[in-house]
Each structure stands twice: as C-alpha cells, then as structure tokens.
Amino acid sequence: MGHKKKLVISFGRVEGRSFRYAVLAGCFLASITAVTLFMPNTVPFSAVSLRVLIHSAQTGLEVIDSTDSRGFEIVSEHDELKEWKPLCNVSEPRSEVCDMNGDVRIHANSSSIQFITSSREEALKRSELYRIRPYARKGDEVAMGSVRRIIVSTSEAAPHCSINHSVPAIVFSVNGYTGNLFHDFSDVLIPLFVTAREFNREVQFLVSDFNPWWIRKFQLVINQLSRYNVIDMDKDERVHCFNHVIVGLKCHKELSIDPLRSPKGYSMIDFTRFIRNAYSLNRETPIRIGDKHNRRPRLVIISRKRSRSFMNLNEIVPMAEELGYKVVIAEASATSNVTQFAEIVNSCDVLMGVHGAGLTNLVFLPTKAVLIQIVPWGGLKWMAMYDFGYPAKDMNLKYLQYEIKPEESSLIEEYPRDHLIFKNPLTFHKQGWNAIRSTFMDKQNIKLDVRRFRDVLLEALKQLHQ
Ligand SMILES: *[C@@H]1O[C@H](CO)[C@@H](O)[C@H](O)[C@H]1NC(C)=O
Numbered sequence: 001m002g003h004k005k006k007l008v009i010s011f012g013r014v015e016g017r018s019f020r021y022a023v024l025a026g027c028f029l030a031s032i033t034a035v036t037l038f039m040p041n042t043v044p045f046s047a048v049s050l051r052v053l054i055h056s057a058q059t060g061l062e063v064i065d066s067t068d069s070r071g072f073e074i075v076s077e078h079d080e081l082k083e084w085k086p087l088c089n090v091s092e093p094r095s096e097v098c099d100m101n102g103d104v105r106i107h108a109n110s111s112s113i114q115f116i117t118s119s120r121e122e123a124l125k126r127s128e129l130y131r132i133r134p135y136a137r138k139g140d141e142v143a144m145g146s147v148r149r150i151i152v153s154t155s156e157a158a159p160h161c162s163i164n165h166s167v168p169a170i171v172f173s174v175n176g177y178t179g180n181l182f183h184d185f186s187d188v189l190i191p192l193f194v195t196a197r198e199f200n201r202e203v204q205f206l207v208s209d210f211n212p213w214w215i216r217k218f219q220l221v222i223n224q225l226s227r228y229n230v231i232d233m234d235k236d237e238r239v240h241c242f243n244h245v246i247v248g249l250k251c252h253k254e255l256s257i258d259p260l261r262s263p264k265g266y267s268m269i270d271f272t273r274f275i276r277n278a279y280s281l282n283r284e285t286p287i288r289i290g291d292k293h294n295r296r297p298r299l300v301i302i303s304r305k306r307s308r309s310f311m312n313l314n315e316i317v318p319m320a321e322e323l324g325y326k327v328v329i330a331e332a333s334a335t336s337n338v339t340q341f342a343e344i345v346n347s348c349d350v351l352m353g354v355h356g357a358g359l360t361n362l363v364f365l366p367t368k369a370v371l372i373q374i375v376p377w378g379g380l381k382w383m384a385m386y387d388f389g390y391p392a393k394d395m396n397l398k399y400l401q402y403e404i405k406p407e408e409s410s411l412i413e414e415y416p417r418d419h420l421i422f423k424n425p426l427t428f429h430k431q432g433w434n435a436i437r438s439t440f441m442d443k444q445n446i447k448l449d450v451r452r453f454r455d456v457l458l459e460a461l462k463q464l465h466q
Pocket residue numbers: 085086089090091092093
C-alpha cells in the first residue's frame with residue numbers, strides 16, 4: 001500500500017509532460033529520493049561539518065550521536081556555545097530550500113550565493129557548501145536535469161555589492177516541466193505562493209533558467225506576490241546584496257498546500273482566493289440551485305484534442321442540457337490565454353474533464369463548485385486522486401470521480417476483451433511510466449456511456465443544492 005502510494009506520486013510528477021519523461025518507476029523513487037536527500041550528493045566536499053551542541057540539564061553540554069539524521073557531523077565543543085542553523089535544508093522531500101538571514105550576496109550570472117560569515121573562525125568552522133536546484137520536483141531527474149544548480153556557500157571574503165536591497169530575495173527556476181499547466185501550478189506557482197505570500201509583495205524575485213514567455217504568461221500572479229520586476233539571474237552581472245535570501249520554493253504536496261507546514265497557515269483556500277484576486281474573477285461561490293433568480297447551472301467541459309479526448313460530445317452535451325445545464329466547451333492548450341480561460345472557468349459551477357493537465361483550471365472555480373474527473377482505463381485512479389482529487393478537496397470543491405469501463409474506452413477497438421490490458425492493467429504499471437503513458441495516456445480516447453454518466457451529472461446538481 002505504501003509502495004503503491006509512492007508509485008502514484010511519481011506518476012503525478014510527470015503527468016502531461018510525456019515528451020520529456022524517462023522511466024521513473026515508483027519502486028525506484030524511494031531510493032532516488034534517499035540518495036538526493038543526503039549531503040554528499042549535493043555537496044562536493046564530503047565533510048560538511050555542522051557543529052551542533054546539545055544541551056543537557058546536568059552537564060550543560062552533551063553529544064548524542066556523531067551523525068544526525070541529515071548526515072551532518074555533530075561535534076562536541078566545550079568552548080564554543082554558538083549554534084548555527086545550516087544555510088539549507090536538503091531533507092525536505094519535494095524541494096531543497098535555503099533560508100538565510102544575514103549578509104548574503106548574490107552574484108547572479110555565476111549562480112553563486114554567498115553567506116558572509118562574521119569572522120574567519122566562523123567561516124572555517126562552518127564551511128558549508130550546497131549545490132541547489134531551486135525547482136520543486138526533487139527526485140525526478142528528468143525535470144531536475146534541466147534546472148541550473150545554484151552554489152550556496154559560506155564565505156569569509158565578501159564580493160563588493162553593486163546594489164543593496166532592503167527587501168528579502170527569493171531565488172527559483174522556471175525550467176523543469178513548466179509550460180504544462182499542471183506543473184506551472186504544482187511545481188512553481190503554488191510553492192511560490194507558499195514561500196512569498198507572507199512578505200506582502202515586499203520581496204525581490206530572482207529567476208534562474210529565465211523564460212520570458214513563462215514570466216509573461218503568469219505576470220498577473222507574479223505581480224500579486226512581488227511589486228518589483230523579476231531579475232533574470234542568467235544575465236545579470238551585478239552583485240546583489242540582501243539581508244534575507246530564500247533559495248528554492250517550499251513545497252508540500254501535489255497541487256496543494258499543507259496549512260500546518262506553511263508560513264501563517266496558508267491553505268489552498270487562501271491560494272484560490274488569491275488567484276481569483278490576481279485574475280479579477282468575481283465569483284467566490286457557485287449558484288445555489290433553488291435560489292430565486294434561478295439561473296441555469298453552468299457546466300464547462302475541458303476538451304482535449306490529441307489524446308484522452310471525448311469521442312461523443314454530441315451525446316454528452318444534449319444529455320447535460322436535458323438535465324438543465326448550460327454547457328460550455330473549452331479546449332486547454334499551452335498557448336491558451338490564462339486570463340480568458342480563468343474567466344470562463346470561474347463563470348461555471350461544474351467542471352468536467354478527463355485526467356490531464358487541463359483539469360488544473362480547477363484553481364479558477366468558485367469555492368464549493370463541483371469537479372468531475374473522468375479516469376481513463378488503466379488502473380489510474382490513485383494517480384487521479386493524487387493529482388486532482390485530493391487537491392480539489394483541499395480547495396473546498398466538491399469532487400466526483402468517474403472511472404470508465406473498458407466499453408467506454410477506444411482501447412476496446414484495438415484489443416480483444418480478454419486481453420491483459422483489460423484483465424489486469426496493473427501489469428503494465430510494472431513496466432514503468434513509459435509503458436503506462438504509451439498504453440493508457442497517449443493512445444486512449446473516451447466514449448462516455450451517457451446513461452451511466454447521467455447519474456454523475458445528477459449528483460453534481462444535487463451537490464450544488466447543498
Ligand atoms: C528540514 O526538513 C525536515 C523535513 O521536513 C524537517 O524535519 C527538519 O526539521 C528541517 N530542518 C530544519 C533545520 O529546519
């Protein structure tokens with residue numbers, strides 16, 4: 001079970017980003033993560049020694065263990081009472097994050113960030129050095145392979161400041177799987193919200209692997225988080241000096257936030273409110289059926305063209321209309337104008353679509369609206385839950401999941417009914433993500449059984465009553 005969970009999480013990492021995906025079967029994930037968690041992998045100098053002193057009531061000082069769980073060396077030190085928090089935490093499962101208070105100097109285009117120590121002694125004792133990839137999909141080497149490493153280190157020598165900043169800095173990359181809406185939100189925008197929101201726009205963003213297209217696409221969101229122009233870290237030759245620098249973005253789970261771990265307790269409800277504000281979306285809640293003005297509930301169907309597309313919209317739409325819905329069909333693609341798409345989705349009460357990046361538009365729905373996720377054939381229901389089901393619940397949306405039967409899949413035209421693909425789709429999972437993708441994601445279209453699906457649309461209406 002725990003194993004299965006891991007497997008599912010790793011699929012979530014790559015959803016939609018098919019062309020860049022290499023095998024990352026879940027069974028490997030744990031070990032990959034375990035390796036990347038430990039210092040020797042990220043730090044070329046094997047002996048990063050962190051001197052931690054542990055207090056004991058009787059003796060004053062006591063050493064518990066020579067190595068703590070992060071792989072740091074713990075050294076007893078009788079004459080030195082100072083305790084340093086390491087510059088970076090590389091133990092978080094989804095991202096590496098450095099949070100540095102003090103004299104921090106960023107030489108942008110050499111990817112070097114130095115924490116200037118107050119004395120030579122401190123510099124010698126700490127000598128911390130990390131190579132951080134500031135993108136929140138740790139453990140996924142395909143995504144992370146494209147992310148430039150930033151060198152974060154302690155240093156006694158201080159490069160001359162070209163410019164002094166009075167606000168904190170946040171350094172992050174927009175490479176990895178960006179360009180896919182799911183990853184735009186799950187890997188960057190939500191983690192950026194978690195990391196930056198508490199500064200009330202008084203924060204400077206420095207972006208590595210700078211991509212002007214991406215920055216423009218999400219400019220409205222960025223503007224709501226920082227009132228300063230983004231600095232392109234790849235080009236800027238200046239030395240920027242700060243008193244507080246965060247490298248990497250805090251990230252808790254797929255397309256969501258854990259309020260218990262986020263600064264000021266931010267949740268996905270806060271995030272969706274923030275997004276509605278960024279895009280000037282005016283509907284906070286869906287219609288309540290039975291209200292006096294009696295508008296028809298609006299259903300938006302996210303359509304896909306190349307794979308996992310609906311083969312019988314001509315049956316689905318009239319059936320939905322017969323139940324009283326006003327139906328809107330919206331096709332999501334990487335070049336969609338986010339503002340326009342957000343307005344369409346926010347104007348609706350129910351969003352339905354087949355598992356895929358387009359469902360990420362759920363962030364624009366009014367709170368308590370209904371998401372219907374249609375899960376293609378292939379044992380994909382856990383992946384569906386991790387990518388959109390649990391996030392929908394965290395956003396306080398009503399969530400309905402519809403798993404199709406073999407008869408509703410285009411695969412039935414290609415394989416005999418007694419084929420392994422129908423009898424035991426999980427056997428394909430054992431061959432890794434490429435097999436799953438090519439079998440179930442890229443080559444499957446969906447012909448909904450409108451009689452069976454009708455009940456789901458009725459249930460959605462019922463949910464809008466509540
Ligand atoms: C680093 O992250 C781990 C995992 O979330 C956490 O348990 C630990 O307390 C963090 N360490 C520090 C120094 O914040």
